[in-house]
Amino acid sequence: MLDLKAASIAANRFGLGAKPGELDAIAKDPRAWLSRQLVAETVAGTASWPAQLTGFLKAQHERKADIDAFKEFRKAMQQDFRAAAAKRTLDAANSPTPFRERLVQFWSNHFTVSVQRPVVVPTAVGFENEAIRPNIFGNFRDMLKTVAAHPAMLLYLDNIKSIGPNSGAGLKNKHGLNENLAREMMELHTVGVDGGYTQTDVTELAKILTGWSIANAQEPNSGQFRYRPFVHEPGDKTVMGKTYREAGQNEAITAMNDLAARPATARHIATKLARHFVADDPPKAAVDALARTYMETDGDLRAVTMTLIGLPQIWAEPQTKIKTPNELVISACRSFGITDVQAGEMLLMGLRQMEQAPFTAPSPAGWPDTADSWISPEAMMTRVEWAMAVGQKLEGQADARDIAKATIQPVASQNTLFHIDHAPSAAEALALLIASPEFQRR
């Protein structure tokens, strides 16, 4: 029997919204449709991103001699970034594996890097494709380590500037530690703010991370990870009760493995997953189940994701979550079959207008994941204005009734369908569909 409600949950809560025709296909076996997507992939063509950073570092290094060249480079780089960010949205909208894309974006948000720090511009998109995408079904500790070694994160959270006070460089230049990466690694990436660490633990982890850096403009492999023994703080360090013997670059690897293995990390990640996939206020049973799998499998994210698919709480009730602006725009592009930037310009502009342009999160904590943060009266008005603008843009290209049937029908109220049916114009019918509670929720 076709289960269209379950298909709607699979397509919207797990996926990124239904494409026309997709609901019927998913309805044959929603859970199988999801589990089929649990295969990691790499993305071809990301090789240009390290080159971007190399070029940027070179232009920055030489900017005293040639400021115009630097400005030119920066401008081109920002254009490239915007094009890549737009492509990222459209790729998600057209993906045949939208659950996988949602997970990529979930983990990318968990390990936020943001172009609010302009130095992140050349690496932000590459970061997601290189550090996140290949690891979402692997082991959490591997994602953690790949992230921490990625130039985007090392630049974003200042680790390239952190210098052990008793290292060669520290003794010579009186430079010192920068705690930024160490603190966020504990507070945001692993054990969470209640994970039982102290200021001393932050400082000690910062010492462990000294030396994790990138090659500069004059060094070989410029822009890529480089361990710098000369800035590494020598001696033993103790983090959360465990002492790490001096081991150079490997100290951080051991420390991250240990952080990943902590029950507090399991709990922190389980809570974030449950908040994203079940409800803003996640039920304890769902969090418990996810955390249990995490601990039993030593952080195997494929196993954790399988548990997620099986959570009865997710399938119990549709439409518990309000879409973020990012989810709203992607799902609209998906429903209307928008495949290229030019055709989608109006829709993509919504990301900026609703203040969730890709890779612009306001802080390392990433984008919030609760309706409270996204449904202020002002934000609601902006959503409605955007819906109206999109309706006007797409008038004549799509029939609201057809799209409604292919997207929100299984969960739509009679009231919503009635108003779409009886809208005074085709543009308003499309706009009402987008503005409808059933389309605004997932």
Added chain:
Amino acid sequence: MALDMPFENIILPRRAFLTGVGAAALAAGLPRVVLADAPTDKRFVVIILRGAMDGLNVVPPYGDKDYAALRAQIAIAKPGETDGAFDLNGFFGLHPALAEIAPWYKEGALLPIHAVASPYRDRSHFDGQDVLENGTLSARDTESGWLNRALTAMGGSDRRIGLAVGQSIPLVLRGPTPVASWAPTHMPEANDSFLTLVQAVYQGDQRLSAALADGIRATAAADHAIGTDNTPIASAGMVDDGKPAPYRGQEALAEAAGKMLADPNGPRIAAFDAQGWDTHAAQGGAKGRLAQALGGLQASLVALRRSLGPAWKDTVVLMATEFGRTAHVNGTNGTDHGTGTVTLLAGGAVAGGKVAGQWPGLADGQLYQSRDLMPTTDLRAVMKTVLAEHMGVPRDRLDGFVFPNSSDARTLKGIVAA
């Protein structure tokens, strides 16, 4: 347009000139804004400085014998020296990037309070901001903010008394008392007939219908106050000229907030954010990231004062941050998360022209955990004083309801104009 005209006569769509919707089209069944008597004519603006502002360089204690050595290359030079601070009282100075508002101090419209901290003693931005905004002793203690509870205590149940400026409502203003929110729009305004349809579709969705109804009311109120000449304002997150993104648009938000607050029928309390304070690296002295962030804040304050017009004399602006930064410069020309910091009050209703608070000193034994400026004034005491003496919030509601368990944080003398 006469400012004292009741709202119901002059609901205007935002940027009517763009959509071509005239007043005649407004007859549709929108909820009309009904005036309620505002509980006070005083104005209160809260600017949340997210990221932990470094009080030791914003109001540098250049007269402290330990200051220059702790701050080394990022120390603010003494008054009179190159790039030196503006002298405040022979001991404290004001960061040189604040040239435009330095005269406010002499005028009595600027009051730094030094060595202030909220009750929060750890060093997470997010928990620190939570405590700053929720007004309790610990993070995630409550879903409402102290400013929202203050509205309740004032009897300000009309949703237009409190205003969040920006796309989202900060925790400090969230809570059971409804508030308006406003941000500039880049899109053509949704016309009234379409809004009526959307309201009909939202009938069964409590959450969305409440937000939409509030949004429509706030839009009408904002249009009334600032007119329909809504010049597009750069949105956050744009990256076209290499300038740090957080300051763009901040000034315009302040300008709009001032206009709305100036309206006799407009809000009395507004809150918005200012960002860019997390200066782990390249904080600098007279120039650098901190100077840039201060430049953005200063531009906002100047715009706010200008647009408030005569209402400035009835205004207190509170600028508060989640915690301060380390007393020592770190290894990257910056400072890390600390504890005590400076809190700034500005406005015509401030008893400024002095530096309030108790200075704990910066010697080794005087620092908090041998690391940070020791807090000597509870930030809640500052907030309570402004609420009690300026906004007229009943004192018996402050200790238990607005700021639970805050009887230790006694109100301060002489920070608000009598």
